[in-house]
Amino acid sequence: MTENFRTHVLDITTGHKETVVDLTADCEAFLREWAGGRDGLLNVFVPHATAGLAVLETGAGSDTDLLAALRDLLPADDRWRHRHGSPGHGRDHVLPAIVPPHATLPVIGGRLALGTWQSVCLVDTNVDNANRQVRLSFLG
Template sequence: MDTDVLDIDSSRRRIVDLTDEVRSFCRGRGDGLCNVFVPHATAGVAVIETGAGSDSDLLDTLERLLPRDDRYRHSHGSPGHGADHVLPAIVAPSVTVPVGDGTPLLGTWQSIVLVDLNQDNPRRSVRLSFVSG
């Protein structure tokens, strides 16, 4: 298994497109699977369309599902931080995509993104792993 770790700054964007980094990582590796994993308790990874409003729609939906208020038992950090700890149950901490001839086999409009609503920790590690098939 080949692996690499990306250091991502999510302070300016709550959805960070990782597609170019994943493509670069897979280039020249042949056929297999690429796993994208975020080892954090308050972030997730998703495959969505970006740039056409879907990313904003995802954020709006998550804000409705996970309001940032004082309802959470997990209450340290910024207001509503408990919602950040529930996020990975909705947006999984990893995705695996098939790779053919060194290219992630994503659909035309699909992008791989980091979803990070946590205002308390803007530095994220994202582990890319490739398993040959």
Template sequence: MFSAEIEVRTGAEPVVHDLTRDIEKFLAAANAGDGLLHVWVPHATAGLVVIETGAGSDDDLLRAIDEVLPRDNRWTHRHGSHGHGRDHVLPAFLPPYASVPVVDGSLVTGTWQSVCLVDTNIDNPVRRVRFSFLAG
């Protein structure tokens, strides 16, 4: 298995951060052929999705998260900024892992699909993401 960790600066606003270019660099460094890419976010308040970006779906996702998990005082977990408890519930809806097939060193995704980090935690502007390639 070949594995590496990157740092992603997500800033102070909720974000859908496209990891696809970072993954492509990782697969090139791994000299990947056929196998499986596993992506892992070792944080209690971030998740991963495979989604179209750039056409509004990423903004729609953040809006949907706000509707389903409002940033208000309903949450028992109360440290941090206003409504931060919802950030700790996020990974139950958007898991902190994703696995994607790799063929001939390239991700097997649909035309418009990207692997993205979703971070709504405005208290933590820096995230780590681990890529692991398991040759098949």
């Protein structure tokens, strides 16, 4: 690992219900410690087959709307061939094709260059796994 690359793993407990978890403060704290005011890229990665990352507004209902849209698009019923776990769990394995498990974000002057209302969020519809990891990697 060079001085231009740093990585850190967050341990996140999501509970046993569908959820959107805002990771923006965790990303900013990581960059304050390791970016040193440099420009670069922050890669956020979820090493799970049933979770994803989204950049969206939170707190005004968009996170709830996203979960509702995913329920409409990927119903938790018996249509899925992947059948272990809770009923409809197969949809959780399709989620990362729609909500990808990664995001690469610009860092300017050591800070995330997000839009005014944008947040970095973990999207987890898997009610069978409450423990998640998120890898933050800064290249700058």
